[in-house]
Amino acid sequence: MVLPHTYERAAVLKALVAFAPAGEPPWQLLEGLWDCEANVRELAAAHVQLTGTTRARLRYLRDDPMETPEVRGAAAQRLG
DSSP: OOOSSHHHHHHHHHHHHHHSOTTOOOTHHHHHTTOSSHHHHHHHHHHSOOOHHHHHHHHHHHHOTTSOHHHHHHHHHHHO
């Protein structure tokens, strides 16, 4: 799925999360952890399936002083 504007990705990803089958988060959440839009990274951090790769990225987002407080908070909450 290719979207022409970066600000649209958060809305599309939110819809994908809402309509995903239970226990099957959309694969786009993984890519969202590296998105240029903070609201996409925040949504992805809050819902991505936890694996070794995603936990490592969440630790990075949690500890990055240049990241937004919302993204750092979502990453920290997921990591417990």
